[in-house]
Amino acid sequence: MTTLAGGWTKKINKACKNDFEPGEELIAGVFVQPMGTTSKLMVKEVGDLVGKLVVGSTDTEDNASQGHASALPDERLVLGLTDQRLMVWGHSQLSGKPKGFKMALPATEVASVQFEKLKTIYAFVLGFADGSSKLFEAPRMMNDPEAFATAVDGAVTPSA
Secondary structure (H helix, E strand, C coil), X not given: CHXXXXXHHHHHHHHCHHHCCCCCCEEEEEEEEECCCCCHHHHHHHHHHXXXXXXXXXXXXXXXXXXXXXXXXXXXXXXXEECCEEEEEEECCCCCCEEEEEEEEEHHHEEEEEEEECCCEEEEEEEECCCCEEEXXXXXXXXXXXXXXXXXXXXXXXXX
């Protein structure tokens, strides 16, 4: 699966090189979209359950409407984790490339990535240090969320 993760890293580096700070290095990339984009039924039938299971939350408050999670647009996005920041771009359906820098957060604000393999997608939850989280789907044919999660774990785990 490393070719998938490497594919997004290569696409981001090629299409978005002007968005990086001098010396900033891209570690991993992933494509995500709002839950239900692949199957509108999945949101109704699986999305709430998956969100609660993956995040481990049973309260009914929408966690994505708070904190850093609320700043992430509800659209197709390409996420890039560098040694300094989580960077967010839009996604061009025509070219399949990242397009239009949206926002960035310090890498230390990303607390976790959790995912669950479903039939055609991964349920993908991005958790932040402020306690907020956002549920996305990551199409299985074009992603390796495990590599992205590993990169996040490496970025947020203090080195000994």
